[in-house]
Amino acid sequence: MSGNxxxxxxxxxxxxISHLSQERATSRENDLANPSHAAELxxxxxxxxxxxxxxxxxxTTLSILRIVSKNGEHNQLRLYAIVPYAYEFVRLAxxxxxxxxxxxxxxxxxxxxxxxxxxxxxVKGVVKADPASLLRSYLLYETYRLKSSAGKKTAIDSIMLxxxxxxxxxxxxxEWLFETHIDFMLSHGIKPGFETRNFAYLVKKFEEWGxxxxxxxxxxxxxxxxxxxxxxxxACENALARIPEAEVIxxxxxxxxxxxxxxxxxxxxxxxxxxxxAVGVSKENHxxxxxxxxxxxx
Amino acid sequence: MKVxxxxxxLGKMGLLHASILNVxxxxxxxxxxxxxxxxxxxxxxxxxxxxxxxxxxxLSGAGLDAVYVTTPAPSHFPITKAIYTGGIAQNVFVEKPxxxxxxxxxxxxxxxxxxxxxxxxxxxxxFSVTFRKAKQILDEGVLGKPYFFxxxxxxxxxxxxxAESKTTSRGxxxxxxxxxxxxxxxxxxxxxxxxxxxxxxxxxxxxxxxxYFSVSTLGGLKGEFRCSWCKxxxxxxxxxxxxxxxxxxxxxxxxxxxxxxIDGSSLLWYKHDLGDAVPFxxxxxxxxREDKFFISSIIDGCNAxxxxxxxxxxxxxxxxxxxxxxxxxxx
Numbered sequence: 001m002s003g004n005x006x007x008x009x010x011x012x013x014x015x016x017i018s019h020l021s022q023e024r025a026t027s028r029e030n031d032l033a034n035p036s037h038a039a040e041l042x043x044x045x046x047x048x049x050x051x052x053x054x055x056x057x058x059x060t061t062l063s064i065l066r067i068v069s070k071n072g073e074h075n076q077l078r079l080y081a082i083v084p085y086a087y088e089f090v091r092l093a094x095x096x097x098x099x100x101x102x103x104x105x106x107x108x109x110x111x112x113x114x115x116x117x118x119x120x121x122x123v124k125g126v127v128k129a130d131p132a133s134l135l136r137s138y139l140l141y142e143t144y145r146l147k148s149s150a151g152k153k154t155a156i157d158s159i160m161l162x163x164x165x166x167x168x169x170x171x172x173x174x175e176w177l178f179e180t181h182i183d184f185m186l187s188h189g190i191k192p193g194f195e196t197r198n199f200a201y202l203v204k205k206f207e208e209w210g211x212x213x214x215x216x217x218x219x220x221x222x223x224x225x226x227x228x229x230x231x232x233x234x235a236c237e238n239a240l241a242r243i244p245e246a247e248v249i250x251x252x253x254x255x256x257x258x259x260x261x262x263x264x265x266x267x268x269x270x271x272x273x274x275x276x277x278a279v280g281v282s283k284e285n286h287x288x289x290x291x292x293x294x295x296x297x298x
Numbered sequence: 299m300k301v302x303x304x305x306x307x308l309g310k311m312g313l314l315h316a317s318i319l320n321v322x323x324x325x326x327x328x329x330x331x332x333x334x335x336x337x338x339x340x341x342x343x344x345x346x347x348x349x350x351x352x353x354x355x356x357l358s359g360a361g362l363d364a365v366y367v368t369t370p371a372p373s374h375f376p377i378t379k380a381i382y383t384g385g386i387a388q389n390v391f392v393e394k395p396x397x398x399x400x401x402x403x404x405x406x407x408x409x410x411x412x413x414x415x416x417x418x419x420x421x422x423x424x425f426s427v428t429f430r431k432a433k434q435i436l437d438e439g440v441l442g443k444p445y446f447f448x449x450x451x452x453x454x455x456x457x458x459x460x461a462e463s464k465t466t467s468r469g470x471x472x473x474x475x476x477x478x479x480x481x482x483x484x485x486x487x488x489x490x491x492x493x494x495x496x497x498x499x500x501x502x503x504x505x506x507x508x509x510y511f512s513v514s515t516l517g518g519l520k521g522e523f524r525c526s527w528c529k530x531x532x533x534x535x536x537x538x539x540x541x542x543x544x545x546x547x548x549x550x551x552x553x554x555x556x557x558x559x560i561d562g563s564s565l566l567w568y569k570h571d572l573g574d575a576v577p578f579x580x581x582x583x584x585x586x587r588e589d590k591f592f593i594s595s596i597i598d599g600c601n602a603x604x605x606x607x608x609x610x611x612x613x614x615x616x617x618x619x620x621x622x623x624x625x626x627x628x629x
């Protein structure tokens with residue numbers, strides 16, 4: 001922890017994501033998708049001041065997590081997991097012929113996991129057409145996968161719903177989904193979180209629904225450029241000022257590589273309600289320099 | 299005035315449009331239509347307050363101003379036809395592509411005209427800030443006279459796909475991703491004539507997985523298209539264009555626009571520089587702009603673009619490619 005700011009290594013480069021340039025993402029070295037190499041980058045970041053890892057739960061990131069967790073020096077590793085890995089779900093849906101095909105694949109995965117509580121919730125969800133039971137079944141399955149990979153000594157700080165789920169649920173007024181996730185995670189001693197690209201809208205909805213901001217974490221884009229801060233930088237900053245009690249983690253602080261780190265940090269320094277930041281790194285020297293600098297300035 | 303809308307098909311695109319429509323102030327999302335009993339059953343619980351029906355005919359009498367058709371491509375024609383013939387709504391948005399052939403597209407155009415319908419097809423890249431910037435540069439004549447262009451449309455969606463992969467429901471690479479670049483090319487350069495084409499089947503004997511074709515415009519401009527959904531390293535679909543002209547070269551993709559002039563000067567715009575903000579972000583910024591434009595067109599009683607007529611020209615080019623396509627092979 002740097003001062004009171006949480007510094008997290010983001011996983012976008014490990015999934016070949018560059019929001020600045022798809023061309024750059026496709027031409028990146030395949031090494032980044034290699035869990036051993038990616039784990040080295042995470043470990044280097046931790047050794048230079050990062051507190052933890054924020055990642056979407058996939059086979060790649062779980063492999064990285066297994067390697068990092070085996071390295072006994074990082075037992076205090078802070079973990080912020082995002083579910084589901086939306087890209088993989090969309091790809092599965094494409095290959096399986098749509099949402100029903102995807103549901104079948106997921107049901108198979110949950111069944112084969114042998115997690116009886118997850119299976120029981122899933123069966124209840126299908127029989128009673130109860131979406132909350134299905135969500136609990138899925139969250140049990142993901143929590144089990146995460147804990148198995150993180151090992152007994154590493155605690156999971158937060159499990160966040162992926163932005164596609166959060167933002168779709170916000171748009172469709174699915175209050176039940178937020179309540180279910182919050183209740184489920186709190187009952188398992190894990191902080192419920194939500195990743196969003198519509199921070200101001202989320203805050204407004206949570207206020208309407210009476211959701212206690214002290215209990216949740218929120219990850220959203222924050223940067224001096226206002227990049228992906230919807231509907232505007234000003235609206236997001238106003239919403240942030242209203243909820244000092246919430247744990248808010250900024251991502252896209254570099255506006256997808258458009259800003260230089262020193263400029264990006266100045267914005268974070270001047271935003272006291274941001275409790276943490278997540279930054280992706282793609283090279284060893286990049287990992288060292290980034291987290292050293294962040295540790296010094298924040 | 300609130301525009302009363304229904305969405306037909308609750309797959310990925312249906313959910314996306316339903317979400318966007320539900321946050322627009324001037325829209326009332328009144329109903330969704332989905333043929334899968336499983337999805338219908340859950341939809342009633344997941345999104346309460348919105349009617350859920352099994353067949354598009356059940357939307358009759360709902361007083362709808364517009365319907366979004368977001369089902370798999372092969373069903374666009376019968377569903378859109380049923381909306382018009384059943385008097386379900388006057389205005390229709392169809393996700394791309396409009397139909398499975400030019401003949402079907404023409405029939406939908408005629409039905410739309412007979413109903414004085416405001417129509418639109420989901421060629422969302424027209425609402426991308428980078429492609430809009432590129433169009434502006436071409437229209438302003440900064441590049442001089444173009445003499446060659448090359449479009450590409452790549453994804454890894456079916457990389458390693460097996461015979462049982464559901465490629466047919468998406469109608470082949472040209473109807474799936476390639477139609478975007480055909481639409482943009484028609485928008486940028488006008489009418490196209492296909493000169494030669496190669497269609498490659500990689501997944502099975504019937505799938506159209508990789509397509510190359512060359513075209514010319516009425517003004518004699520030459521161009522090429524390369525499309526594949528079995529390309530390595532495309533985590534997200536990517537489309538782009540290179541235009542060579544008398545005064546320089548223009549490159550545009552989903553993220554940036556690069557202009558290099560023969561006097562040695564160059565300019566680069568990322569989407570950050572081009573005013574890419576939207577009131578609500580889901581799945582990208584283009585979709586919200588697209589839906590807002592269609593809804594405003596209905597409220598203002600104006601034609602929307604790309605209309606059915608405009609999109610029918612895409613089908614005409616795709617039909618030409620299929621007719622002149624050679625070199626098919628299955629692995």
